[in-house]
Amino acid sequence: MARIHVTTTINGEPMEFLCEPQQSLLDALRNNLGLTGTKEGCGTGDCGACSITFDGRLTCSCLVLAVEAEGHEIGTIEGMAQGETLHPLQRKFLEMAALQCGICTPGVLIAARALLEKNPDPTETEVRFGLAGNLCRCTGYDKIVRAVMETAAEMRETAS
Amino acid sequence: MNRFDYLRPASIAEAIAAAAQPGSAYLASGTNLLDLMKGDVVRPARLVDLGGLPGLDRIELLPDGGARIGARVRNADLAYHPEFSRRFPAVAEALLSGASAQLRNAATVGGNLLQRTRCAYFYDPASACNKRAPGAGCDARGGENRLHAVLGWSERCIATHPSDFCVPLAALGAVVEIEGQAGRREVPLEEFHLLPGETPERESVLAPGELVVALRLPAEAARFAAHARYVKLRERTSYAFAVVSAAAGLRIEQGVIAEARLALGGVAAKPWRARAAEAALAGARPDAASFRRAAEAALAEATPSGDNEFKIELARRIAARALALAAIGTPERLPALPASPFAPVPGAPLHG
Numbered sequence: 001m002a003r004i005h006v007t008t009t010i011n012g013e014p015m016e017f018l019c020e021p022q023q024s025l026l027d028a029l030r031n032n033l034g035l036t037g038t039k040e041g042c043g044t045g046d047c048g049a050c051s052i053t054f055d056g057r058l059t060c061s062c063l064v065l066a067v068e069a070e071g072h073e074i075g076t077i078e079g080m081a082q083g084e085t086l087h088p089l090q091r092k093f094l095e096m097a098a099l100q101c102g103i104c105t106p107g108v109l110i111a112a113r114a115l116l117e118k119n120p121d122p123t124e125t126e127v128r129f130g131l132a133g134n135l136c137r138c139t140g141y142d143k144i145v146r147a148v149m150e151t152a153a154e155m156r157e158t159a160s
Numbered sequence: 161m162n163r164f165d166y167l168r169p170a171s172i173a174e175a176i177a178a179a180a181q182p183g184s185a186y187l188a189s190g191t192n193l194l195d196l197m198k199g200d201v202v203r204p205a206r207l208v209d210l211g212g213l214p215g216l217d218r219i220e221l222l223p224d225g226g227a228r229i230g231a232r233v234r235n236a237d238l239a240y241h242p243e244f245s246r247r248f249p250a251v252a253e254a255l256l257s258g259a260s261a262q263l264r265n266a267a268t269v270g271g272n273l274l275q276r277t278r279c280a281y282f283y284d285p286a287s288a289c290n291k292r293a294p295g296a297g298c299d300a301r302g303g304e305n306r307l308h309a310v311l312g313w314s315e316r317c318i319a320t321h322p323s324d325f326c327v328p329l330a331a332l333g334a335v336v337e338i339e340g341q342a343g344r345r346e347v348p349l350e351e352f353h354l355l356p357g358e359t360p361e362r363e364s365v366l367a368p369g370e371l372v373v374a375l376r377l378p379a380e381a382a383r384f385a386a387h388a389r390y391v392k393l394r395e396r397t398s399y400a401f402a403v404v405s406a407a408a409g410l411r412i413e414q415g416v417i418a419e420a421r422l423a424l425g426g427v428a429a430k431p432w433r434a435r436a437a438e439a440a441l442a443g444a445r446p447d448a449a450s451f452r453r454a455a456e457a458a459l460a461e462a463t464p465s466g467d468n469e470f471k472i473e474l475a476r477r478i479a480a481r482a483l484a485l486a487a488i489g490t491p492e493r494l495p496a497l498p499a500s501p502f503a504p505v506p507g508a509p510l511h512g
Contacts, residue, residue, distance in 0.1 A: 004166065020163075021163070021164060021165070021166040021207070022161045022162070022163060022164065022197075024194070043198060044195045044198065044199075045191055045195055045262070045263060048260065048262055051262055054266075057234075057236075057265040057266075058261055058262055058265050059262050059265050059266045060191075060262045060263065060266070063189075063190055063191050063194050063195060063263075063266065064190065064194075064266075065166070065187070065190065065194070065207075065209075067166055067168075067209075068190075068209065068211060070168075111261065111262070114261070115261070123496060125496040125497060126496050128398075129398055129496060129497060130261055131261075132260050132261070132398045132399040133259070133260020133261050133262045133263065133399060134260075
């Protein structure tokens, strides 16, 4: 089957690319479009390193075909900061050193943002439950969970 | 992943005609199918993407108290639908106990019904598996089988159905709406999945090209809303498949069980409705002794298929626990850890 032409929106920008039917969206983002912030961990939907938003919904880009992006809106880690201004989660992760090797970090940030959009005042259990699909093989969960809780508190203060 | 043709039909009729061709597979969200394709476990020649089909993504709350759920409704959307989860709290709890936020956002209700077993030998193309390659044999029989079936298994296959969602659906008498080249038909969920018998490769009643278009929960299923729970025992607290699970619903009138529903997950190749247990509970008092008797009735036919005898007693305890939690009453809001067996049962011993 010939390569397929896909028209989509990525981080608010209209985008087109050509892909093979069997390419995952993760593969197309990284290798066709050079957006390498999204990482491949397991490639089977277990680890969350490839987390993106698809029409605003947190999902694993390794289990989406690139052709399925046609007509939809994709959000990646590259779109999380506004220009030079980091998202509060990104700032807090730096401040609290809530990362070790960093491979899981883009996925964790995308998932944490989705979590806080739904639930701005989560309990620790809710944060751990919400981020259960993001594995950190350095096992740095404690700092990640604390950074998300702190960011949530800070964002609630800013909003009030 | 093998090469395949990709089709994105615009109508259900077009989708059915394409999928009836040999070698075709429907693509819903792909959380299971693409994973299987990456592992070379399945190699469809043609993928028929359901993403362009209209009308499959609606949650309809019916005036009679029931609900109709389009096949492409996402697990998270259904679980967080306030009125749906009020009417069918055990279904919402089961949905939220499964997978991760990422997968619940993607996975569809139709795909959930049709997901494949997580038997490791099925996933490993180098192992013998009658489900993957009919007649090849079953390496699970003499292999690592502590999580395999204890009910309804055959010499050919001892795999389990991994769904949480299907367990309360079976208990509540859900109906599957199917469309195919011969037209539309309906099948009770309880009869939708097939036990392995001699043909473990046949997992459901679907004929080639047939498409699940919707699920229906009947009005009487909402009568259990005040006393409905799902309990799931996992090898870790979240993001794991069930070792065993149970969905329970009770209608309690004047201190007596007027009607009970019970189904088990993780024990067979299909969600296991425990009708003998339900019969044992009708007219009984909602107490620990009744629940234990019902749990024993539910597992009366169980036999180990390998190194998994422990699952039989575990399933009895989880069934009794689900019934006890249901008797206490559905919580106001879903617990932060849905379906957790660590939730305390007031006045009951931790085991037994």
